[in-house]
Structures are given as structure tokens and as C-alpha cells.
Amino acid sequence: MEKDLVVVDGPSNLGLRPPAEGTVPGCYKLAGALRDQGLVRRIGAADGGYVTPPRYDRAGWQPGDGVFNAGAMASYTVKLADRLEALIGENKFVVLLGGECSNLLGPALALKRRGRYGVVYLDGHSDFRTVDNSPYVGAAGGEALALVTGRGQADLTDLEGLGPYTRDTDAVLLGIRADDEYVGDVEKAGVPVWPASRIAADPSAAARGTLEHLAELDGFWVHLDVDILDAAIMPAVDSPDPGGIDHDQLRALLRPLLASPKCVGIDIGIFDPDLDPDGTYAAELTDTLVAALS
Numbered sequence: 001m002e003k004d005l006v007v008v009d010g011p012s013n014l015g016l017r018p019p020a021e022g023t024v025p026g027c028y029k030l031a032g033a034l035r036d037q038g039l040v041r042r043i044g045a046a047d048g049g050y051v052t053p054p055r056y057d058r059a060g061w062q063p064g065d066g067v068f069n070a071g072a073m074a075s076y077t078v079k080l081a082d083r084l085e086a087l088i089g090e091n092k093f094v095v096l097l098g099g100e101c102s103n104l105l106g107p108a109l110a111l112k113r114r115g116r117y118g119v120v121y122l123d124g125h126s127d128f129r130t131v132d133n134s135p136y137v138g139a140a141g142g143e144a145l146a147l148v149t150g151r152g153q154a155d156l157t158d159l160e161g162l163g164p165y166t167r168d169t170d171a172v173l174l175g176i177r178a179d180d181e182y183v184g185d186v187e188k189a190g191v192p193v194w195p196a197s198r199i200a201a202d203p204s205a206a207a208r209g210t211l212e213h214l215a216e217l218d219g220f221w222v223h224l225d226v227d228i229l230d231a232a233i234m235p236a237v238d239s240p241d242p243g244g245i246d247h248d249q250l251r252a253l254l255r256p257l258l259a260s261p262k263c264v265g266i267d268i269g270i271f272d273p274d275l276d277p278d279g280t281y282a283a284e285l286t287d288t289l290v291a292a293l294s
Contacts, residue, residue, distance in 0.1 A: 002261065003093035005045035005293065007035075010080050010267070012053040014069040015102030015140035016238055019274075024056045025238060026274030031097035033273040037286035043293045045095060048087055051080050051106075053099075063136045066153050073102055073140060074155050080106030085113055088264050095293065098269030100238075101127055101144035104223045105156065107265060108148040108165035111221060117264070118170035118220035120210055120257060121145050124196070124227040124241050126173060128182040141238075141270070144223075145171065149189070170217055172210045174199060174253070175228035177243045196228065196244050203245070203252035211260055222257055222266040226285060234285070236275035247288045254292035 009031040016025040031050075040047060054072035061068040080096075084107050087094050096107065104119065111117035121127070127145040129137060130152060137143055143152060149171060150157050150164025157163045168189040175196050176183060186193055192213055199206045214220050229250060231240035245253070257263060268289065276282055 003091055005043055005095060006048040006087055006092045007040045007045045007095045007097060008048035008083060008087070009050040010053070010096050010099050010103050010106060011050075012073070012076055012099045012103055013056055014053060014073045014076065014100075015144070016100045017139045018058070019238065025100065026272040027098065027100050027238070027270055028053070029273040030099060030269065030271045033271070033276070033279070033282040034097055034268070034286050034289070036279070037283055039286050039289060042286070042290045043095070048083070048094070051076075051083050061138070063138060066137060067140045067143065067156060068138055069140070070153065070155055073105070074159060077105040077109055077156070077159060081110035081113070084265070085110040088114070093263070094265030096265060096267035098267055100141040100269045101223070101225055102140035102147070103267050103269055104144050104148055104221075105165070107221045107267060109159055109162065111219070111264070112162045112165040113160075115218040116170065117166070118172070118214040118217045119148060119166045120214070120220055120222045121171060121173045122175050122223060122228050122253070123173070123225035124175055124177060124244055125225070125239065126176050126180050126182045126186050128186050133182055133185055145173065145186070170214065172213055174206055174210065175245065177241050199253060200245050200249055203249045204256065207253050207256040210257065211262075214262065217262065219262045219264045221264060222254070224254070224266055224268045225270045226268065227270055234271070234281055236272050236281045237270045238272060247284060251288050251291045258292055
């Protein structure tokens with residue numbers, strides 16, 4: 001990579017449902033698990049520190065109340081955006097360790113302050129749930145692509161009066177399964193979609209098509225939800241599904257995207273170390289990230 005890499009911890013779990021009553025999602029431990037595997041040293045990155053998230057608290061929330069933890073998420077988004085904007089302004093390539101998918105709001109806001117940037121959304125799910133296609137919203141992690149493209153409550157989608165942070169045509173969705181219930185809405189919005197089966201057949205073609213689509217923008221950010229991987233390969237996520245890609249295919253997809261001079265950073269989310277007690281999946285994920293970033 002031509003840019004210097006910097007790793008920032010953004011360990012928010014605010015946008016996920018609890019795995020069981022009285023618990024909190026364990027994805028906030030992602031950063032620590034990947035650091036334990038030597039990620040920062042192995043990619044030769046500087047340490048950009050830790051952006052402390054607010055407390056996870058769904059007390060009193062009921063369906064129909066909107067996105068839970070929205071106030072905390074909004075304040076965290078601004079705090080994260082401030083940190084990332086400064087680093088990107090120094091021409092650093094940011095590796096943001098989440099967290100879950102609503103972490104994307106931080107870099108999306110940071111980049112909207114700077115110009116017209118796209119989002120490459122790598123995920124096993126479209127995360128396009130809204131009040132228009134679902135009885136109610138709640139977990140922002142399942143609504144993140146909708147939120148960054150301006151669909152949802154203004155306290156999340158229009159921070160600083162800058163919404164939408166990403167135009168529909170400046171997003172690309174890669175890795176969803178064949179039965180995704182919101183894919184029709186994504187396609188209707190004009191967002192190009194590469195399902196996992198198509199990526200598996202030719203990851204390099206998916207990367208080339210994505211880069212061609214975003215070529216005229218100021219740049220783009222990559223969002224990686226590790227449930228893009230098949231459930232048999234990566235079960236340590238909140239919603240593991242069959243039909244995903246494997247590590248070799250993910251590396252082949254990521255390498256050209258991250259090597260593009262237009263790419264300014266990547267966030268990694270949803271991996272849950274609570275579901276990986278011996279560290280096997282953390283080690284495999286770290287190996288893939290190191291290969292893609294080196």
C-alpha cells in the first residue's frame with residue numbers, strides 16, 4: 001500500500017440485538033481478539049487509539065420506538081467521525097476494528113464532510129430494513145446500508161445536516177445470500193448487487209466491476225461484515241448463514257479494493273469472540289486481513 005496504515009478501535013455494539021435476555025453482543029471484543037493475533041504488527045500499522053463507545057442500554061425500548069440506542073449511536077458517530085476525518089486528512093489508510101455494522105455511520109459522516117465518497121458494502125445481508133419494508137426498525141446493524149443512504153430517522157441519517165452520507169448510486173453491495181428479503185429494494189434504489197454465489201465464481205471480476213462503478217468519485221470506504229463468509233467457515237457471528245464465500249475468495253475480493261488509490265479505509269465488524277473460545281476463527285480472520293492489507 002502507498003499510504004501508511006493506522007488501526008483504530010471502534011468497539012461499538014450499540015446496533016445489535018442482545019444474543020440472550022440480560023446479555024450484550026460480544027462483537028465489542030473484536031478489536032482485542034484481532035490485536036491478540038498480532039494484526040497491528042503484522043500489517044505494519046500505527047496505533048490510532050480507541051474511541052470509547054457509550055453504554056449499551058435497551059431498557060424500556062419497545063417495537064415501534066425506532067432504532068434502539070439511537071442517541072448514544074448518534075453521539076458516537078460524531079466522535080468516531082472526528083477521529084477518522086483527522087487521520088484521513090493526514091493521508092492515512094484507516095483500519096477500523098468494530099463493532100458492528102452501524103459503525104459505518106462514523107466513516108460515512110467523516111467522508112461526507114470531505115466530498116463525494118462511495119461505500120463498498122461487503123455483507124451476507126443487505127442491511128436495508130426500513131419502516132417502509134418492515135413492521136418496525138430497531139437494530140441499526142440490520143439497517144446500516146439504509147441509514148448511510150438516508151433512509152431512517154433524522155437523528156441518525158442527517159447528522160450535521162449532511163445526510164444522506166452516501167448516494168444510492170455511490171454504494172455497491174457484495175456478498176448477500178440468494179434469499180435476502182430486501183434485495184429488491186436495494187436494486188430498485190440503483191445500488192449494484194453482487195450476490196455471494198457470483199463473487200465465489202469470480203472474486204476478481206466483482207472487484208473490477210466495483211472499482212469501475214466508483215471510478216469517478218473522490219474515493220470510497222470498504223465495510224466488511226465477516227458474515228459474508230459461509231457459516232461453516234465463520235460461525236462466530238450473530239447471524240451465520242450458509243451460501244457465503246470462503247477465505248480465499250474474500251482475500252481475492254479485498255486485495256484489489258484495498259489497493260486502489262481511491263480506497264481510504266476499511267471497517268471490520270460482527271465477529272464475536274464470545275463464540276470463538278479457542279481463538280481459531282480470530283486467527284483465520286486475521287490471516288485473511290493481513291493477506292489483503294499487505
